Amino acid sequence: MQQVEKKQRENWGSRFGFLMAAAGSAVGLGNIWRFPYLAGENGGGAFLVIYLLCILFVGLSIMIAEFAVGRRTGLAAVGAFKSQNKNWTFAGALGVLSGFFIMGFYPVVGGWSLAYVFKSVTGLLAAPEAIGDAFGAFITASSEPLVWMIIYLAINLVIVAKGIAGGIEKAGKVLMPTLFVLLIFIIFRSVSLPGASAGLNFLFKPDWSLVTGQTVLAALGQSFFTLSLGMGCMITYGSYLSKKEELPSNALTVTGLDTLVALMAGLAIFPALFAFGMEPTQGPGLVFVVVPTIFAQMGGIGPLFSVIFFVALTVAALTSSLSLMEVVVAYMIDEKGMARKPATYITSAIMGVMCILSSLSMGTLAGVKLFGVGFFDFFDILTDKIFLAIGGMLLAIFVGWFMKKEDLKDELTNGGTVAFGLFELWYTLIKYVVPVIIAVVAIMGIAAIEQTSLMIFGIVIILVLAVFSKKL
Numbered sequence: 001m002q003q004v005e006k007k008q009r010e011n012w013g014s015r016f017g018f019l020m021a022a023a024g025s026a027v028g029l030g031n032i033w034r035f036p037y038l039a040g041e042n043g044g045g046a047f048l049v050i051y052l053l054c055i056l057f058v059g060l061s062i063m064i065a066e067f068a069v070g071r072r073t074g075l076a077a078v079g080a081f082k083s084q085n086k087n088w089t090f091a092g093a094l095g096v097l098s099g100f101f102i103m104g105f106y107p108v109v110g111g112w113s114l115a116y117v118f119k120s121v122t123g124l125l126a127a128p129e130a131i132g133d134a135f136g137a138f139i140t141a142s143s144e145p146l147v148w149m150i151i152y153l154a155i156n157l158v159i160v161a162k163g164i165a166g167g168i169e170k171a172g173k174v175l176m177p178t179l180f181v182l183l184i185f186i187i188f189r190s191v192s193l194p195g196a197s198a199g200l201n202f203l204f205k206p207d208w209s210l211v212t213g214q215t216v217l218a219a220l221g222q223s224f225f226t227l228s229l230g231m232g233c234m235i236t237y238g239s240y241l242s243k244k245e246e247l248p249s250n251a252l253t254v255t256g257l258d259t260l261v262a263l264m265a266g267l268a269i270f271p272a273l274f275a276f277g278m279e280p281t282q283g284p285g286l287v288f289v290v291v292p293t294i295f296a297q298m299g300g301i302g303p304l305f306s307v308i309f310f311v312a313l314t315v316a317a318l319t320s321s322l323s324l325m326e327v328v329v330a331y332m333i334d335e336k337g338m339a340r341k342p343a344t345y346i347t348s349a350i351m352g353v354m355c356i357l358s359s360l361s362m363g364t365l366a367g368v369k370l371f372g373v374g375f376f377d378f379f380d381i382l383t384d385k386i387f388l389a390i391g392g393m394l395l396a397i398f399v400g401w402f403m404k405k406e407d408l409k410d411e412l413t414n415g416g417t418v419a420f421g422l423f424e425l426w427y428t429l430i431k432y433v434v435p436v437i438i439a440v441v442a443i444m445g446i447a448a449i450e451q452t453s454l455m456i457f458g459i460v461i462i463l464v465l466a467v468f469s470k471k472l
């Protein structure tokens, strides 16, 4: 395989910067907002075990593969596939589309989180019994959540417009370690509450009677979402990585950090949740309703902890949405020859419009349905349940069956200079095991979507992309 010549490809300023940015992409709303409510809804411990298995056998292998494809080609998602095989351009294009769609709802939740930093100290916690209603009223309002979403999106725009080393990397270096410290702080408070052990039991003692097919689907989907896989995000980040770095160990570090933060989020939330006798099955409102309630009941120091928590959540969300935006911007730079700034402005504007629709679909536009669901759910379900899984499966098939084994080995061992003892195991997983697991789970997942028309729409989009991919 010929390595593609790219003039003056930007590079990460340092190994630490890359790790923080990649871990920053992985660690996000997926870990702190989504993981606890999925674990809560799916029985706690049993979900955790299945989730960890998915991370180890599917997620880690795909992350190594994405890094390898990105650095080998030196190109972002679309270009990386295209440079190897024109017929595969659509797999990259699907990734860019997923990035667009995830950014059609992610900044809405990011905006809620930002808003809660301020709401924590402006009276929300004064009336603990009204926190649930206050959340409902806030997200269904027609202008307030839009303002926060736009501020959140604007922060993304400013950082991405500055480019890789200047913006994303600097932000990640400061924000990621901050997040760690903040979470440790909250865990100490949570596990020291009387009655906290029930939460620990819930999280670490699997009750297998609660496991259904849905639990497995939720766990696999979550492992993709939380590791930023299946849409070329880690391909893009890998393309900026220096030839000196070892890919498997970097992938292991990022995966390990991401899993650690999810566990930390669980440790921060469940002990306190059980200590106060609340329900773990509250769904997506878990973080925004339960956590402030917990802190409100703590009295004096509660609002401070609440501020700390939502700063951490906003920070985590930000480093992830930066990566999502970067995938789209990198596509426009690499494939359409645009300059970084205009590419960022155009991308942000389109995302802004999608987010306005998503946010309004909580209230004002609740009656407007696309294929049976509101805008927010449309973007969420389409990416989560269809595009990411199929994107991951396509990547595994592409790497396992359309790239040369020697080239992969060369890339993963830095031309034979470093050891990767598990290469054969990884190759077998990627080539045979991962595609089959994802195919089975994806088919079950797609079939499980209640909105049949949305499912058909998603598949039609993928087929249309496949047909028109040569033009991209």
Ligand code: TRP
Pocket (backbone or CB within 6 Å): 025, 026, 027, 028, 029, 030, 031, 102, 224, 225, 226, 227, 228, 229, 230, 231, 233, 320, 321, 323, 324, 388
């Ligand atoms: N992993 C992030 C989270 O847990 C979200 C995210 C960022 C993502 N980039 C991605 C998800 C790429 C899928 C694909 O919040």
